[in-house]
């Protein structure tokens with residue numbers, strides 16, 4: 001446990017654990033991390049890029065998940081971020097035409113600073129993220145330059161592991177510090193934002209809960 | 221999200237409901253050509269439903285989508301139970317029967333007997349004897365001029381081709397969110413659960429580009445299907461839709477301006493309560509016909525009736541000649557190339 005935590009700052013504590021242990025959400029290593037509760041809000045409806053979505057969701061509750069617990073660990077070469085949230089009725093995969101999977105994402109400014117998290121980046125300030133979708137083995141490494149522009153990298157080094165038990169999802173997203181994407185290294189702080197999609201609530205695309213302000217991720 | 225500009229031409233179809241046999245040759249032609257890949261087992265990009273019926277998927281036209289007074293109408297996503305699964309069949313039992321009552325039983329993935337599927341209510345129909353009625357309604361992507369699917373997609377994964385107005389899903393862009401399926405009032409978009417992408421009729425555009433008519437059109441033994449460009453005044457399409465005004469959009473109240481048009485069903489004469497012909501009555505309630513084909517249906521049916529009479533009396537009728545299409549190639553518009561004469565494309 002870290003001794004002091006500033007509100008909303010996620011510390012990635014340095015550990016000697018092997019990469020596989022970091023990737024295991026249930027591994028004992030995670031008891032060494034300080035989980036920070038990050039409040040989430042629904043994404044604004046007027047920013048949804050289609051009239052259909054705006055009308056169809058005008059009277060529907062959005063942003064089902066209002067808090068995500070975030071913890072982080074780093075070893076010699078890999079950063080792992082663990083997201084945990086309550087999901088009483090998990091959608092573990094696309095089990096039907098009308099079933100949407102639970103999902104989560106961690107978002108960074110692609111260049112490490114100048115974070116336009118609210119608009120999913122802009123052409124001059126792209127964002128880079130790690131996106132896990134329940135039932136999909138590989139997570140997606142994404143970049144975006146605005147709402148509706150998310151593009152998935154065909155090759156990337158982001159890994160994910162997830163488990164659901166007792167009504168809680170725990171998802172670890174990890175990437176080698178030196179790999180493609182947002183620049184990451186020891187002894188640095190990078191802005192970060194979080195999003196959760198509740199499949200049971202029909203959330204997908206821009207319909208989600210997100211952290212309405214950027215947070216800091218301090219990597220030891 | 222995206223706006224749609226007017227294409228150079230508008231690809232369109234006219235289906236003559238008075239000739240459709242309900243044989244599903246079109247459906248199978250499409251299946252064989254396009255939907256044999258991963259996750260496409262239960263897809264029928266073209267389907268022929270029996271009307272009045274609940275449709276494919278179940279209650280297709282009651283699930284929302286399209287527009288009302290220009291505003292999008294929220295839609296509901298049908299589930300697998302509404303679409304029907306790709307059934308398995310107990311071939312072993314059928315070929316080596318254990319009892320005289322054995323037959324080729326369809327089974328769902330969990331072994332249960334199917335409870336719904338494409339054109340499930342085929343033999344129901346409507347009306348009461350002796351004024352019973354039914355007709356077949358072929359359905360596929362309508363390549364709408366106001367495509368609700370395209371507007372609904374937050375990722376611009378659906379586009380309207382500039383050359384012919386055909387609506388296509390970019391499978392590379394699609395992230396499987398399914399707003400398009402909610403927004404399509406005809407529910408003619410399928411969701412590939414395994415690939416997590418939307419897929420639908422592509423109007424056989426690779427065939428069109430080689431001058432070959434769509435598979436469903438070329439294979440139709442009923443000569444039901446006319447194809448061509450709506451904006452070509454010499455085309456069957458233009459003549460039937462614009463000149464004779466006998467080919468009508470389906471459910472124009474959905475406000476999506478479809479580019480598939482239907483010759484509405486004329487019916488055998490109705491009987492009155494004494495068992496006599498009632499020339500005034502319609503077997504299909506007129507209010508239903510107007511709901512399905514819009515206010516133009518009265519004029520269309522009257523025109524067809526009058527032109528039929530003319531021919532029956534020994535006269536000539538351009539409209540009847542168009543509908544009969546004695547030379548079947550006339551149905552194909554500009555797409556008359558014989559696929560058998562073309563080099564076989566390499567499989568990807």
Ligand code: SF4
Nearest residue numbers: 241243244246440442
């Ligand atoms: S192939 Fe032609 S006649 Fe047969 S169901 Fe299709 S449209 Fe009707």
